[in-house]
């Protein structure tokens with residue numbers, strides 16, 4: 001099974017609908033089995049929505065997706081212990 005980070009790094013494109021349909025399917029399957037990634041997707045979606053409604057940014061800032069990535073890693077480490 002692929003690492004969560006593989007999916008997380010594609011979530012922005014997934015939300016934008018830019019993603020390869022095959023990859024989309026893989027992500028959806030993974031989200032069904034992985035509550036952490038599901039939470040992350042919801043958070044990301046909310047953030048993007050707020051961001052767009054404000055008209056401040058069209059695209060999710062790289063900085064933000066990096067921060068989300070870091071936070072997810074921290075959660076994994078708490079959950080699974082140190083890698």
Ligand SMILES: [Zn+2]
Nearest residue numbers: 004034036037
């Ligand atoms: Zn996951």
